[in-house]
Amino acid sequence: ETYTILAVLDSVPKQSALPENHDSNGAPTVPFPEQTSASNESTPSTQSIATPTERVATDDAKTQFHLGTLYETGKSVPQDYAQAVLWYSKAAEQNLAIAQYRLGVLYANGVGVPLDKAQAAAWFHKAAEQGYVYAQEMLGSDYLTGAGIQRDYAEAYFWYDIACASKAPEFVTGMRATMRDSAAIYLTPADLSRARERSRKWLEDHPAKP
Numbered sequence: 636e637t638y639t640i641l642a643v644l645d646s647v648p649k650q651s652a653l654p655e656n657h658d659s660n661g662a663p664t665v666p667f668p669e670q671t672s673a674s675n676e677s678t679p680s681t682q683s684i685a686t687p688t689e690r691v692a693t694d695d696a697k698t699q700f701h702l703g704t705l706y707e708t709g710k711s712v713p714q715d716y717a718q719a720v721l722w723y724s725k726a727a728e729q730n731l732a733i734a735q736y737r738l739g740v741l742y743a744n745g746v747g748v749p750l751d752k753a754q755a756a757a758w759f760h761k762a763a764e765q766g767y768v769y770a771q772e773m774l775g776s777d778y779l780t781g782a783g784i785q786r787d788y789a790e791a792y793f794w795y796d797i798a799c800a801s802k803a804p805e806f807v808t809g810m811r812a813t814m815r816d817s818a819a820i821y822l823t824p825a826d827l828s829r830a831r832e833r834s835r836k837w838l839e840d841h842p843a844k845p
Contacts, residue, residue: 699726700734707737716747727758735762736770743773743783752783763794766841768801772811779818789830791818796834800843 693699703722706715720741726734739758742751756777762770775794778787795815805811819827 696726696729696731696734700731703734703737716741720747732762732765732767732770736767739770739773752777756783768798768803771798775814779814788818788821789826792822792827792830793834796831797837800838
C-alpha cells in the first residue's frame with residue numbers, strides 16, 4: 636500500500652500536529668526516543684508527492700512540520716525518523732522556529748541522522764533568535780556545557796536570562812533561573828552586567844506576543 640501526502644494529512648486532525656508526549660509549544664515532556672531502524676516499506680516518500688495539489692500542500696512550512704511530527708511519532712504512518720528529519724528540514728529552511736527546534740533535538744540525540752551536536756546548536760540558535768523559549772534553553776545549555784559549540788558562560792547566561800522572561804511552562808519549576816545562576820558564577824561583575832544589559836535590550840527589541 637502506498638500512502639499519499641494528502642491522505643496522510645487528511646487522516647489526522649490538525650490539533651494532533653504535535654508529537655505525543657509534547658506540550659502545546661512542541662517541547663518534549665518525556666525523554667527523546669532512541670534511534671531505531673525504520674523500514675522504507677509502505678512509507679510515504681518525496682516520490683509520493685505526485686500531484687500539483689500535493690506539491691502545493693507540502694510547500695507550506697506548517698504542513699511540512701505536521702508531516703515531520705507524524706513520521707517522528709508513527710501516527711498514521713510507520714514511524715520513520717529519517718523522513719521526520721526530511722520534513723522538519725524543509726520547514727526549518729523556511730524559518731519555522733518549532734521545526735528548527737525539533738530538527739535540533741534530532742541532531743542532538745542522533746535520531747534519524749548521525750549525532751551532530753554542532754548542527755543541533757546551529758538549529759537551536761536559529762529558533763532561539765526567533766524567541767522560541769525551548770530552543771533558548773537548549774542553546775543556553777549548549778553554551779554552558781560546550782556541547783557542539785565553544786563554552787561561553789556569558790552566552791549561556793544571556794539565553795537563560797531571556798528564557799526566564801517567558802511564561803511558557805518549565806519541565807522543572809525554577810530550572811531556567813537555576814541554570815542562569817549557574818552560568819553567572821563564572822562571570823566577573825563586569826561581564827555579568829554586560830550580559831544582563833544585553834538580555835534586557837533583546838527583550839525590549841523582541842516583545843512577547845500576546
